[in-house]
Amino acid sequence: xxxxxxxxxxxxxxxxxxxxxxxxxxxxxxxxxxxxxxxxxxxxxxxxxxxxxxxxxxxxxxxxxxxxxxxxxxxxxxxxxxxxxxxxxx
Numbered sequence: 001x002x003x004x005x006x007x008x009x010x011x012x013x014x015x016x017x018x019x020x021x022x023x024x025x026x027x028x029x030x031x032x033x034x035x036x037x038x039x040x041x042x043x044x045x046x047x048x049x050x051x052x053x054x055x056x057x058x059x060x061x062x063x064x065x066x067x068x069x070x071x072x073x074x075x076x077x078x079x080x081x082x083x084x085x086x087x088x089x090x
Contacts, residue, residue: 010028035047043085044065
């Protein structure tokens with residue numbers, strides 16, 4: 001499986017959900033392992049792997065964003081991701 005093609009496919013099929021002033025984009029792909037959430041100021045991206053409970057994961061993601069749970073990501077690409085979320089019209 002070509003990972004770049006699969007990630008591009010997941011990005012093209014990404015769904016956006018809005019609730020209570022929070023915008024969450026959800027991408028699903030078999031190459032993602034588990035569940036990963038990245039968010040900043042009421043905007044977030046949720047990556048879901050195969051076999052994850054989508055409804056439960058989305059509800060947990062909204063709860064995390066709403067209550068500012070989680071740890072700030074400071075690893076590779078963190079500044080680029082922050083810039084993307086700040087400039088994104090989503």
